[in-house]
Amino acid sequence: MTFSGSLLDPADRYRNDExxxxxRLDDSQSRYLVLWTLQVxxxxxxxxxxxxxxxxxxxxxxxxxxxxxPVFLGVDAEGAAYFAVDADGVAGETAPFPGSGQFLELRAxxxxxxxxxxxxxxxxxxxxxxxxxxxxxxxxxxxxxxxRGGYMRKCSxxxxxxxxxxxxxxxxxxxxxxxxxxxxxRQTRFPDGMFSVLAGFIEPGETIEExxxxxxHEEAGIRVGAVRYVASQPWPFPSxxxxxxxxxxxxxxxxxxxxxxxxxxxxxxxxIRRVMAGDxxxxxxxxxxVAIARQLLDRWVGE
Amino acid sequence: MTFSGSLLDPADRYRNDExxxxxRLDDSQSRYLVLWTLQVxxxxxxxxxxxxxxxxxxxxxxxxxxxxxPVFLGVDAEGAAYFAVDADGVAGETAPFPGSGQFLELRAxxxxxxxxxxxxxxxxxxxxxxxxxxxxxxxxxxxxxxxRGGYMRKCSxxxxxxxxxxxxxxxxxxxxxxxxxxxxxRQTRFPDGMFSVLAGFIEPGETIEExxxxxxHEEAGIRVGAVRYVASQPWPFPSxxxxxxxxxxxxxxxxxxxxxxxxxxxxxxxxIRRVMAGDxxxxxxxxxxVAIARQLLDRWVGE
Numbered sequence: 001m002t003f004s005g006s007l008l009d010p011a012d013r014y015r016n017d018e019x020x021x022x023x024r025l026d027d028s029q030s031r032y033l034v035l036w037t038l039q040v041x042x043x044x045x046x047x048x049x050x051x052x053x054x055x056x057x058x059x060x061x062x063x064x065x066x067x068x069x070p071v072f073l074g075v076d077a078e079g080a081a082y083f084a085v086d087a088d089g090v091a092g093e094t095a096p097f098p099g100s101g102q103f104l105e106l107r108a109x110x111x112x113x114x115x116x117x118x119x120x121x122x123x124x125x126x127x128x129x130x131x132x133x134x135x136x137x138x139x140x141x142x143x144x145x146x147x148r149g150g151y152m153r154k155c156s157x158x159x160x161x162x163x164x165x166x167x168x169x170x171x172x173x174x175x176x177x178x179x180x181x182x183x184x185x186r187q188t189r190f191p192d193g194m195f196s197v198l199a200g201f202i203e204p205g206e207t208i209e210e211x212x213x214x215x216x217h218e219e220a221g222i223r224v225g226a227v228r229y230v231a232s233q234p235w236p237f238p239s240x241x242x243x244x245x246x247x248x249x250x251x252x253x254x255x256x257x258x259x260x261x262x263x264x265x266x267x268x269x270x271x272i273r274r275v276m277a278g279d280x281x282x283x284x285x286x287x288x289x290v291a292i293a294r295q296l297l298d299r300w301v302g303e
Numbered sequence: 304m305t306f307s308g309s310l311l312d313p314a315d316r317y318r319n320d321e322x323x324x325x326x327r328l329d330d331s332q333s334r335y336l337v338l339w340t341l342q343v344x345x346x347x348x349x350x351x352x353x354x355x356x357x358x359x360x361x362x363x364x365x366x367x368x369x370x371x372x373p374v375f376l377g378v379d380a381e382g383a384a385y386f387a388v389d390a391d392g393v394a395g396e397t398a399p400f401p402g403s404g405q406f407l408e409l410r411a412x413x414x415x416x417x418x419x420x421x422x423x424x425x426x427x428x429x430x431x432x433x434x435x436x437x438x439x440x441x442x443x444x445x446x447x448x449x450x451r452g453g454y455m456r457k458c459s460x461x462x463x464x465x466x467x468x469x470x471x472x473x474x475x476x477x478x479x480x481x482x483x484x485x486x487x488x489r490q491t492r493f494p495d496g497m498f499s500v501l502a503g504f505i506e507p508g509e510t511i512e513e514x515x516x517x518x519x520h521e522e523a524g525i526r527v528g529a530v531r532y533v534a535s536q537p538w539p540f541p542s543x544x545x546x547x548x549x550x551x552x553x554x555x556x557x558x559x560x561x562x563x564x565x566x567x568x569x570x571x572x573x574x575i576r577r578v579m580a581g582d583x584x585x586x587x588x589x590x591x592x593v594a595i596a597r598q599l600l601d602r603w604v605g606e
Contacts, residue, residue, distance in 0.1 A: 006513075124508075136440040180480075202471050204537065205422055206426070207534070232512070
């Protein structure tokens with residue numbers, strides 16, 4: 001599953017140890033991944049690799065880059081520490097580190113990375129983005145500061161002192177099945193012609209299965225019975241946990257919520273296979289394999 | 304599963320319609336659930352029921368209670384709308400509505416409610432608590448305001464305009480199994496003698512299965528192989544989604560992270576059954592059935 005499989009140990013045990021974190025930031029063995037406008041520095045052509053810089057590499061190009069605390073990503077098997085650095089605010093409008101690689105958007109990058117690097121990247125992107133949008137305390141409005149290697153922000157107002165933690169937003173994504181057909185839908189923002197399975201955020205006070213049933217009914221008017229969990233995927237745009245399920249439809253008639261979907265239809269397993277084989281005559285395309293939506297479809301047609 | 308099973312339709316389709324929400328707030332058919340210090344107004348003795356008040360009931364006792372927008376909970380089969388009202392800030396230090404019922408803490412209440420009311424309560428408690436702690440914009444520090452029936456806060460600073468959504472924090476909770484034994488542990492904050500299964504928050508950039516493996520190793524030093532999803536539960540303290548799994552241990556030696564657990568041990572299915580049957584001689588107790596931890600244990604010993 002793309003965006004999973006990091007081989008780093010996230011090493012929660014070190015995060016409370018400020019001295020350990022400080023020592024690693026000064027350690028020449030430590031390595032830094034730079035994000036700029038939420039894109040990531042990579043090298044390579046078809047197969048890509050993340051570019052891991054030393055602290056002096058980063059500071060030579062971007063003085064002041066360490067004023068905002070880097071996010072601790074974990075340690076490798078030899079004990080070397082890895083961090084993410086946000087170049088926004090210290091870099092200009094042209095990409096820094098032109099001699100080291102190129103900055104690419106994550107969706108275009110993830111499936112071309114090897115050895116679990118896309119999992120590291122998912123953590124780095126979600127965490128850096130969270131800090132960008134959470135500089136202030138939601139309880140009292142005062143400035144908050146980074147602590148615990150980036151895994152907590154604490155309010156600077158001593159009378160408040162609220163602690164804030166990175167978000168992970170759980171989302172249900174479900175292949176709705178009726179006999180040998182499944183339901184596909186499209187949102188207006190999708191690329192032309194692309195259809196996918198339905199999805200939606202889990203709300204407070206519901207189970208995974210209840211969220212699947214609610215979203216299926218809200219978006220397409222379909223009543224769902226049995227729900228089976230299949231697999232999950234981190235999706236760092238900005239920080240979703242995609243919870244992939246198969247859902248048995250009890251009804252067939254589609255009633256669209258046009259705020260959510262512009263079209264939806266039932267399609268047979270055979271037709272899904274034809275589209276996967278490259279047949280364009282059916283007039284629709286499917287998500288790329290980077291997305292769990294495609295994994296759910298691949299699994300179903302392979303059964 | 305306690306805290307699930309709400310029979311209300313959360314009716315996402317109405318939330319963007321300010322006129323609909325306003326009309327329902329003025330509708331004599333609408334009903335209001337009052338929370339006070341995050342406790343809930345209930346009536347009854349052993350079996351409890353939520354107390355649903357009219358707007359005039361609420362305003363007679365608590366003038367100004369509608370100054371902060373109530374949270375929309377959903378509609379029933381007849382189309383009546385239900386809302387949650389936070390009495391804090393308008394009520395004093397003694398409980399309001401003394402003639403209508405009593406305010407109880409949710410853990411003591413949930414298992415004694417009928418007909419899915421605990422599911423409604425979970426949504427109400429998580430949402431009211433979220434608003435209490437998110438009066439300001441985390442992006443810019445200015446005041447934010449409630450919109451979409453309570454499902455969004457928007458920054459009042461036009462130059463920012465950030466949109467903020469209620470949190471649901473996904474947590475893995477796993478029965479770690481090795482042959483006919485399972486692993487139990489206890490945190491210092493647990494009631495005396497109580498042991499439970501392990502749990503921890505899912506972090507950005509990991510799957511459910513990776514979070515189970517990471518937490519099992521971090522907290523108890525146990526390496527885990529296969530992970531099977533079992534069931535999920537909303538846990539409104541403040542707004543967790545408990546994702547219950549069974550996990551096959553690959554190792555047996557326990558290495559405690561004493562920041563997380565003060566003790567852990569392997570226990571046989573037979574001994575779990577004895578404790579469930581009321582045997583106190585084993586020296587430990589188990590969580591009550593309100594918690595998914597107990598449901599995971601019940602299921603395993605029943606196999």
